[in-house]
Amino acid sequence: xxxxxxxxxSMFIQEGEDVSMNCTSSSIFNTWLWYKQDPGEGPxxxxxxxKAGELTSNGRLTAQFGITRKDSFLNISASIPxxxxxxxxxxxxxxxxxxxxxxxxxxxxxx
Amino acid sequence: xxxxxxxxxxxxxxxxxxxxxxxxxxxFQATTMFWYRxxxxxxxxxxxxSNEGSKATYEQGVEKDKFLINxxxxxxxxxxxxxAHPEDSSFYICSAMSDTQYxxxxxxxxxL
Numbered sequence: 001x002x003x004x005x006x007x008x009x010s011m012f013i014q015e016g017e018d019v020s021m022n023c024t025s026s027s028i029f030n031t032w033l034w035y036k037q038d039p040g041e042g043p044x045x046x047x048x049x050x051k052a053g054e055l056t057s058n059g060r061l062t063a064q065f066g067i068t069r070k071d072s073f074l075n076i077s078a079s080i081p082x083x084x085x086x087x088x089x090x091x092x093x094x095x096x097x098x099x100x101x102x103x104x105x106x107x108x109x110x111x
Numbered sequence: 112x113x114x115x116x117x118x119x120x121x122x123x124x125x126x127x128x129x130x131x132x133x134x135x136x137x138x139f140q141a142t143t144m145f146w147y148r149x150x151x152x153x154x155x156x157x158x159x160x161s162n163e164g165s166k167a168t169y170e171q172g173v174e175k176d177k178f179l180i181n182x183x184x185x186x187x188x189x190x191x192x193x194x195a196h197p198e199d200s201s202f203y204i205c206s207a208m209s210d211t212q213y214x215x216x217x218x219x220x221x222x223l
Contacts, residue, residue, distance in 0.1 A: 033211060042117070042204045042214035043155070088154065090212070098145060099212055103154045 006089050006102030014110050019076040021087060021105040028069035029091035033099060034061075037086045046087075047074070079109050113139045115207050117215035124195055125223055131191045132218045134205030140185035141207035146178070149202045149217075161188045195222040 006023045013019060023032075031050055035043035047058050049065035049072060056063055062075045072091075076083055086106050090099040114137040124130050134144055142163045147155040159180050160168040167180035177199075179191040188207075192199055200222045206214040 031211070035214070040202075040217070040219070042115075042206075042217045045211065045213060048211045092212075098157055098160055101155045106152075 004089060004091060004100050004102040006105055008105060009103070010106040010108070012108045012110065013079055015079060015081060017079055019079055019083070019107060020073060021089075022071060022073040023089035023091070023102045024071040025091055025100075026070075029093055029100075030069070031092040031099075032063070032065050032072040033090040033092070034063050034072070034074045035088045035090065037088065037104075039085075043088055076107075079107075081109050081111055083107060084109050113137075113207070113209040113213045115205065115213050115215040117205055117218050119218060120216060121219040121221070123221045123223065126196055127194055129191055129193045130195055130220060131189055132203055132205075132220075134188045134190070134207070134215050136186045136207040136209070136213075139207075139209045141188075141209065142185060143208040144182060144188040145206045145208075145212070146180060146188070146190050147204045147206065149204060155204065158190075192220065195220070197222045 003026050004023050033048050034046045037043040047056050047063040052069045053067050054065040060077045086104045088104045089102040092099045116135045118133045144161040146158045149155050157170050158173045161180045161182040163182045163185050169175045182188040202217050204217040206212050
């Protein structure tokens with residue numbers, strides 16, 4: 001089946017630093033999604049990407065849908081303490097189909 | 112974005128009892144909803160895909176008689192954990208499809 005490799009597994013950074021995380025897949029996707037999950041909460045959608053090469057921003061967050069359709073990255077600029085949480089990537093083949101999730105990147109931001 | 116609610120947010124029950132968790136899409140209709148289970152510090156594990164008006168599709172290894180799913184309307188899906196045991200204690204999260212996939216806030220189940 002489809003597998004997603006998300007890296008890094010965890011990051012410890014200083015407030016104000018930029019962050020980059022990525023996901024690679026063994027097969028192609030038509031949609032890439034990035035979510036953030038706070039402890040005890042459900043994942044919240046950050047950015048959705050629908051086209052190969054697409055670069056989309058949401059405030060300090062920027063994500064790109066790789067040209068090969070097998071990878072995506074998420075960048076966070078000028079991190080702040082509330083960026084702490086677990087970030088998940090997800091890939092989907094069809095619009096109504098189930099998503100395959102990465103294992104998550106746990107971000108810790110030191111003030 | 113679309114809003115998905117879950118109820119209850121947390122539940123504690125005795126071993127052997129059944130627990131029902133509701134998932135509602137509040138501002139859109141969802142023909143497809145998904146149920147996930149998440150263990151501490153792990154990713155989301157898809158349990159089943161719930162389709163309105165038809166039987167749910169369960170992932171390999173998920174017991175359909177233990178985890179009963181009903182999707183009776185376009186805004187409501189329910190997951191019933193039957194004869195719950197301590198090993199069923201987990202964080203259960205539903206999601207619903209709108210323009211994309213939106214998640215509920217999750218339900219923390221603790222089975223004593």
